[in-house]
Amino acid sequence: MRLVKSRRDLDQALAHLDGPDGVGLVATMGFFHAGHVSLMKQAVADGKSVVSIFVNPRQFGPEEDFDRYPRDSARDLQIAEEAGIDLVYMPPEADVYPPDFATLVTVSELSDLYCGHYRPGHFQGVTTVVARLLGLIKPRRAYFGQKDYQQSAIIRRMVADLVLDVEVRVLPTVREESGLALSSRNVFLTEAQRQAAPALHQALVDTEREMLAGERDGARLLAALERRLKRIPGFKPQYWALADRRNLEPKGTAAIGDVLLVAGHFGETRLIDNCLLGESNQGARTLLELT
Ligand code: AMP
Numbered sequence: 001m002r003l004v005k006s007r008r009d010l011d012q013a014l015a016h017l018d019g020p021d022g023v024g025l026v027a028t029m030g031f032f033h034a035g036h037v038s039l040m041k042q043a044v045a046d047g048k049s050v051v052s053i054f055v056n057p058r059q060f061g062p063e064e065d066f067d068r069y070p071r072d073s074a075r076d077l078q079i080a081e082e083a084g085i086d087l088v089y090m091p092p093e094a095d096v097y098p099p100d101f102a103t104l105v106t107v108s109e110l111s112d113l114y115c116g117h118y119r120p121g122h123f124q125g126v127t128t129v130v131a132r133l134l135g136l137i138k139p140r141r142a143y144f145g146q147k148d149y150q151q152s153a154i155i156r157r158m159v160a161d162l163v164l165d166v167e168v169r170v171l172p173t174v175r176e177e178s179g180l181a182l183s184s185r186n187v188f189l190t191e192a193q194r195q196a197a198p199a200l201h202q203a204l205v206d207t208e209r210e211m212l213a214g215e216r217d218g219a220r221l222l223a224a225l226e227r228r229l230k231r232i233p234g235f236k237p238q239y240w241a242l243a244d245r246r247n248l249e250p251k252g253t254a255a256i257g258d259v260l261l262v263a264g265h266f267g268e269t270r271l272i273d274n275c276l277l278g279e280s281n282q283g284a285r286t287l288l289e290l291t
Pocket of ligand 1: 027028029030034035036038039143144145146147148171172173174175181182183184
């Protein structure tokens with residue numbers, strides 16, 4: 001595995017790496033867990049693989065946790081190497097945002113819904129950095145996690161709208177045995193919060209079960225989801241929604257394949273989760289079919 005920290009070294013390493021199938025990119029903010037590893041393993045299985053590690057300041061709001069976002073690059077490099085990654089790019093901020101950098105990429109509407117409503121500017125930061133990384137690395141494939149469902153939908157929209165020559169692959173959420181979705185921010189949870197947090201996934205699964213048993217009325221399903229979320233000790237739900245899996249428009253009537261989205265806080269720690277109705281139990285699935 002090669003580690004590069006500058007754009008010049010990146011170009012040189014990519015020139016050596018590039019083969020007939022191009023490279024696959026896993027864009028991350030580091031502090032790896034098994035969710036990142038599952039993306040890396042898929043990238044490795046598909047061909048030459050690049051991981052970027054960059055805690056992107058533009059996707060954090062002024063009151064958010066950029067400064068205390070967890071970082072451990074020595075451990076990350078070891079994990080990437082064990083996953084079989086060919087190249088890690090750890091850019092300095094000036095590589096990603098040179099002083100004359102002036103372009104912001106915004107996927108309108110989709111970026112204002114749900115998480116975007118509570119984190120203004122967040123998705124613009126994400127699409128801007130992802131567009132920049134796609135330009136720097138020019139991958140043929142890019143891997144994202146279902147855990148950040150809205151993010152994956154926005155990136156797919158951006159890639160389609162700008163006719164970017166990259167295949168977006170979305171992989172299912174990796175969870176702890178308890179059901180808690182793995183997240184770099186889980187380290188911030190206290191012991192009591194960690195005990196309570198799996199109930200977030202359970203609330204989604206219980207609501208999915210209700211839907212599969214025949215309840216299709218969106219308002220009733222969301223009211224039941226709300227009750228479940230509000231019962232979780234120490235949890236302050238922010239939003240809960242039923243949406244179309246492609247354009248994320250809210251839905252009044254639930255259908256198989258729609259997505260339930262939730263977000264909220266345990267203290268200062270913000271967690272998100274989601275569930276594709278009828279699919280939460282498909283453990284063998286590797287790539288999400290979203291189109
Ligand atoms: P991050 O480092 O948090 O920016 O995440 C990098 C990538 O890993 C994003 O595409 C995330 O959606 C994905 N990811 C994060 N957590 C998980 C998880 N629990 N399961 C699958 N993918 C994940």
